[in-house]
Amino acid sequence: MFKQIFEIFKSDSLYEQALLECHEMLDIDLEMFNASIDSLRNANTVDIDIYSMDKKINEFERDVRRKVMTHLAIGGREDIGSGLILVSVVIDIERIGDYTKNIYDLSQSYTQKLDGGEVEDQLKQVELHTKDLFIDTIDSFKNQDIDKARSIMHTYKDKISNQSDHILMEIVKNKYPDMDANKATAISLYSRYLKRVAAHSKNLISSIVNPFERIGYGEK
Helix, strand or coil: CCHHHHHHHHHCHHHHHHHHHHHHHHHHHHHHHHHHHHHHHHCCCCCCCHHHHHHHHHHHHHHHHHHHHHHHHHCCHHHHHHHHHHHHHHHHHHHHHHHHHHHHHHHHHCCCCCCCHHHHHHHHHHHHHHHHHHHHHHHHHHHCCHHHHHHHCCHHHHHHHHHHHHHHHHHHCCCCCCCCHHHHHHHHHHHHHHHHHHHHHHHHHHHHHCCHHHCCCCCC
16 A cells, blocks of 8 residues: 555655655664664663654654645645555654663663573574564565565564563463563563564554555455
């Protein structure tokens, strides 16, 4: 669906600006994401200002909304669908930034290098699949690559969502009694934050192949 109106966006100055701002937001999200994970998993000091970058993403979101509203106020009804899709997309991009900031906040509270211990192999897989999904999402979105979007849409449930839930439930059930409470809490939160980043990545992908009403759901 998004690809079908992509040329409309590029042909209108306000929509083109808004779309390019979405691209820039995704680039900022990715830089924050990589730095936050490094801080948590390796106890490294980041050389970027995560909080300023998060504020920049929020400013971009408001600006995209303003541009869409301005365009619709002076445009025709035929542009309503494209405007709704763009507003939906920018929400997911902003939420990825929020959950990335949550990972960084966690690294500031859990100041040790976070090792998953008994669940490290599972946690590492969730982490890697989330990174891959997010990077592929950015590429698919920027290039409006429907085939690539379709190929990665199914990554979320089996490789990320289910695995994240399994880690959390096993910790809650006290399957690892030797794991101290601080580490168990940090692993649980990290696993859940990764799942949410992946979920919003999936939503973003779905906008490429689905009509507006099915954004966030599988393709029919």
